[in-house]
Amino acid sequence: MPKPDIYIGTDSGATTSKTGGIYADGTPISHELRQSSTNSVGGTAAVIAGWVEGVKGFMADNELSWDQVRGVGLALPGPYQDYGILDKSANLPDSFIGWNFLAEYKAALSAEAGRPIHVATGNDGDLGGVGEAHAVRGDRAVGVVLLAPGSGLGCAYVGADGLHLAGDNFAGMEGGHMPAALHLLGNPPVYTCGCGKGWGCIEAYTTISGLPQLLRDTLKRYPDHELAKSDAPEKEKVLSLRTRAQKGDELALDIFDFQAKALGLHAANLIIALDPAYVVIGGGLIDPESTTAEFRQRYLDGIRNAALPYLFPRQREHVQFVPATLGELSQCIGAALVARQTLPVSA
Incomplete structure (x- = not known):
């Protein structure tokens, strides 16, 4: 029996990042989030590494594999200079201004999976809204x-x-x-x-x-x-x-x-x-x-x-x-849903 397709959601706060996910029909994989330090004091590379470890840990917790992953969504507070490029953030170092976090996260996930991984992003509040809207x-x-x-x-x-x-x-x-x-x-x-x-x-x-x-x-x-x-x-x-x-x-x-x-x-x-x-x-x-x-x-x-x-x-x-009904799950679920919604037809 083939394994079900999944979509992963990363919710990155200033100090803590959370990871969750959904199956292709939108149901949560688990109501337990994987939590880890955002580690922004270590610089952008440390943050990327933490997000990737969160995904790997969530998949291990739920006995999932990279071949099931169809896409990953990332909820990250703005403002943005452009899609996936951070501007001045109240809770992150000034050295993060201009950081193309989307490109770097996509590259890191693709390297782990051994194939291109579709990644979508958005403001954490917006993606929390996506999760709550889906639920209601x-x-x-x-x-x-x-x-x-x-x-x-x-x-x-x-x-x-x-x-x-x-x-x-x-x-x-x-x-x-x-x-x-x-x-x-x-x-x-x-x-x-x-x-x-x-x-x-x-x-x-x-x-x-x-x-x-x-x-x-x-x-x-x-x-x-x-x-x-x-x-x-x-x-x-x-x-x-x-x-x-x-x-x-x-x-x-x-x-x-x-x-x-x-x-x-x-x-x-x-x-x-x-x-x-x-x-x-x-x-x-x-x-x-x-x-x-x-x-x-x-x-x-x-x-x-x-x-x-x-x-x-x-x-x-x-x-x-x-x-609202999802609580802490909302932003991870919303991020995963946006990854599902924006997946290219050819992917």
């Missing part, structure tokens, strides 16, 4: 928007063809740096964002990155709250909010209700522009291992209820807001 829509050829607030706001749009919107300048769906609808949020101050824009990026109102500013303003309405009197470091205060909210703390719930409303208004903007069938919400506030079912439902309802009044009637009826 099944056999339906429909559009999916992913919004995943964490340290920043991951945004992706996946079309009916199963591929992400990368854009002509490799900045498609950088939706975290679109302006928030401040007039509908009670006209809060224009919060600073790490990108440097001064127009009130939605990322600053919906993610951990903006929580210090949001906490400072919200505390003005809760002068007797424990955090108003605490000498704890700001980071400690911010990171306590999720736990406090799940215990019913009014200030913490107020903050996350605000973030949900801000994200819902942003979702409405994206729905008007892209008209998807699904909006998938990811991130730590929707993580079932870190949050209660009651809190997750409140957060998801807050997003949906903020968006619905601004949608067209058919969209209000048909667009579904759903939680």
Whole structure:
């Protein structure tokens, strides 16, 4: 009996790289990812070697062989100078600027396999969206928007063809740096964002990155709250909010209700522009291992209820807001799916 074809996905973060994969029908090979150090301090050659070792290790873990590999996908944070060529990255050394990581990874994998290996790449947030879209829509050829607030706001749009919107300048769906609808949020101050824009990026109102500013303003309405009197470091205060909210703390719930409303208004903007069938919400506030079912439902309802009044009637009826389901698997699965989707017909 012939061995099944497989596609491998590499998800490279600044410190840790993960490897997973799918069979040709899109089902995961395993729900266990192979993890290893990205080792960026060792230079680009060390990173390539680590990615290759991750692939070899994942295949060994699952008793797979190179003759089964039809393609490999790589999820790597941008920005990019060109397809597969890195630009200035916030989390990688300046020496990596201009690195043609795609060509080098392809060459290294092909050398290991003893034949040319098809390799595709994309922004990690975009490829995470590809994975989540595949999981949520099944056999339906429909559009999916992913919004995943964490340290920043991951945004992706996946079309009916199963591929992400990368854009002509490799900045498609950088939706975290679109302006928030401040007039509908009670006209809060224009919060600073790490990108440097001064127009009130939605990322600053919906993610951990903006929580210090949001906490400072919200505390003005809760002068007797424990955090108003605490000498704890700001980071400690911010990171306590999720736990406090799940215990019913009014200030913490107020903050996350605000973030949900801000994200819902942003979702409405994206729905008007892209008209998807699904909006998938990811991130730590929707993580079932870190949050209660009651809190997750409140957060998801807050997003949906903020968006619905601004949608067209058919969209209000048909667009579904759903939680992400793949967790850490999403980017590896998405990378493998993109490798499958972009495989040349002759390969």
